Amino acid sequence: xxxxxxxxxxxxxxxxxxxxxxxxxxxxxxxxxxxxxxxxxxxxxxxxxxxxxxxxxxxxxxxxxxxxxxxxxxxxxxxxxxxxxxxxxxxxxxxxxxxxxxxxxxxxxxxxxxxxxxxxxxxxxxxxxxxxxxxxxxxxxxxxxxxxxxxxxxxxxxxxxxxxxxxxxxxxxxxxxxxxxxxxxxxxxxxxxxxxxxxxxxxxxxxxxxxxxxxxxxxxxxxxxxxxxxxxxxxxxxxxxxxxxxxxxxxxxxxxxxxxxxxxxxxxxxxxxxxxxxxxxxxxxxxxxxxxxxxxxxxxxxxxxxxxxxxxxxxxxxxxxxxxxxxxxxxxxxxxxxxxxxxxxxxxxxxxxxxxxxxxxxxxxxxxxxxxxxxxxxxxxxxxxxxxxxxxxxxxxxxx
Numbered sequence: 001x002x003x004x005x006x007x008x009x010x011x012x013x014x015x016x017x018x019x020x021x022x023x024x025x026x027x028x029x030x031x032x033x034x035x036x037x038x039x040x041x042x043x044x045x046x047x048x049x050x051x052x053x054x055x056x057x058x059x060x061x062x063x064x065x066x067x068x069x070x071x072x073x074x075x076x077x078x079x080x081x082x083x084x085x086x087x088x089x090x091x092x093x094x095x096x097x098x099x100x101x102x103x104x105x106x107x108x109x110x111x112x113x114x115x116x117x118x119x120x121x122x123x124x125x126x127x128x129x130x131x132x133x134x135x136x137x138x139x140x141x142x143x144x145x146x147x148x149x150x151x152x153x154x155x156x157x158x159x160x161x162x163x164x165x166x167x168x169x170x171x172x173x174x175x176x177x178x179x180x181x182x183x184x185x186x187x188x189x190x191x192x193x194x195x196x197x198x199x200x201x202x203x204x205x206x207x208x209x210x211x212x213x214x215x216x217x218x219x220x221x222x223x224x225x226x227x228x229x230x231x232x233x234x235x236x237x238x239x240x241x242x243x244x245x246x247x248x249x250x251x252x253x254x255x256x257x258x259x260x261x262x263x264x265x266x267x268x269x270x271x272x273x274x275x276x277x278x279x280x281x282x283x284x285x286x287x288x289x290x291x292x293x294x295x296x297x298x299x300x301x302x303x304x305x306x307x308x309x310x311x312x313x314x315x316x317x318x319x320x321x322x323x324x325x326x327x328x329x330x331x332x333x334x335x336x337x338x339x340x341x342x343x344x345x346x347x348x349x350x351x352x353x354x355x356x357x358x359x360x361x362x363x364x365x366x367x368x369x370x371x372x373x374x375x376x377x378x379x380x381x382x383x384x385x386x387x388x389x390x391x392x393x394x395x396x397x398x399x400x
Contacts, residue, residue: 028148029251029275031364032056033098033117034072035395039349039362042305042321043269045257046209046219051100051397055115055154057207057221057257058168062111062158064399067103072395074098076122077388082336084383085131087138092388094122102158111158113170120176120250121148126336141380142336143182150176150250154205164211172203176228178246186238195244197232203250215261223253225279245286252276265311273303277328301328307347319349319362334373335381341371347391356399364391 034052037044045057051070053060061068074096081088102113125145131138138144156170177198184191203226209219227249234244252275259269277298284293307321322345329340349362368387375382 028120030096030119030122031074031076031391031393033074033096033115033119034070034100035349035360035362035393036319036351038074038364038391038393039319039347039360040269040307040309040321041345041347041364042323043257043259043271043307045207045221045255045269045271046217046259047257047261047267047269050395051102051113052098052115052395054100054102054113054156054170055117055119055152055205057209057219058113058156058158058170058205059166059207059209059219060158061102061113061156061168062104062109062160062166064102064111065104065107067400068101068397069400070100070395070397072098072100072393074118074394075392077390077392078122079388080124080336081386081388082131082138082383083386085137087129087131087136087336088127089125090127091123091125109160113156113158115152115154115156117152117154118150119152120150123147131336137380138336139183140185143180145179145181147179148176149178150174156205165208167206167208169206170204172201172205172223172226174201174203174226174228174250175199176201176230176248178230178232178248189238191236191238193234193236195232195234197230197244197246199228199230201226201228201250217257217259219255219257219259221253221255225252225276226250243286247284249279251279266308268306268308270306271304271323275301275303275328277301280328296333297330298328298333299330301326315353317351317353319347319351321347323347331373332375334371334375336385341385341387342369343367343389345391349393353397358395358397360395360397362391362393362395366391 032038032041036050037052048060051068076094077092079092096118099116104111126132132144153173154170158168160166179196181194203224205223207221211217230246232244234242255273257271261267278300280296280298282293303325305323309317309319311317325343327340327342344367345364347364351360366389371385373382
């Protein structure tokens with residue numbers, strides 16, 4: 001039977017590493033919500049005439065002259081391999097549901113909209129072989145399963161000041177759940193640990209779009225940080241249950257975009273984003289009435305991109321873009337539960353619209369930089385990591 005001190009030691013060893021979050025790039029931020037925004041991932045703030053603009057730049061949806069509805073699920077395929085041990089992740093397909101709706105309150109002057117999205121977090125599950133097999137380097141030092149779920153309800157208002165200038169603002173209401181599973185040695189039978197907690201957080205977002213001359217738009221957006229305190233339970237198969245608590249601060253995001261209408265049927269836009277991940281310096285964890293702090297030391301980071309569309313036929317539009325993402329995760333705190341790296345993403349989308357209906361599909365090919373970790377002989381997660389990631393999105397839009 002484990003002593004109380006042993007329980008605390010095992011749980012802190014578990015939580016200290018395992019509460020690191022699963023990711024799909026950009027730390028723990030997910031791809032842009034909606035097929036329109038994935039197809040134009042590198043340029044979606046100034047020239048967004050899709051309902052997903054409610055969450056990307058709320059200044060724009062005052063342009064819609066009728067009530068709109070969009071159902072826009074996204075799909076992520078992510079597979080990670082630790083080349084040195086041959087370890088790899090399983091269950092690569094992830095579903096990210098998204099929904100958008102807006103309606104004019106005062107035509108051409110004021111509109112209300114709401115977006116429901118999954119902006120942060122995926123699940124990450126490693127096969128219990130090689131490094132995670134009995135005797136493997138990762139079996140007792142990292143969780144074999146981690147999952148972060150985040151759902152954001154984002155009601156917003158969009159207001160036109162004059163023909164050239166519009167503004168918008170919204171409220172972010174986050175619900176989030178954090179789960180991990182890990183195996184620990186006890187000197188006897190192995191101990192299986194599952195920790196799970198959830199919580200709510202609140203923030204806001206705002207945007208402004210200025211058409212300073214015909215066919216030329218500048219846009220800026222701001223999304224505030226959101227802090228979530230997680231409360232739940234840590235379960236083990238040897239020593240019973242205990243309370244679980246943690247806290248995550250999701251980043252401030254500031255973006256700028258410039259869009260130009262080259263012709264009536266061809267538009268082009270460039271974007272840049274700044275993400276304040278440096279507020280994720282430490283991760284505080286409470287278990288068995290004791291609190292520990294785990295260093296993370298994430299860095300502020302950025303994205304840059306370009307995108308556009310071409311209306312090549314009466315009912316058809318093709319979109320495309322490129323975006324570069326800089327990872328916030330330093331080598332010093334890298335682990336197999338947050339396998340992230342710099343990435344370059346090429347995206348494309350195709351829309352067909354008729355009457356009040358529009359359907360769209362988009363695809364993104366993600367080129368991760370291979371990452372080599374070498375933090376000295378005592379660090380358990382050294383080695384080379386490779387990724388295979390594909391992004392997909394569908395949208396169905398209806399204008400009432």
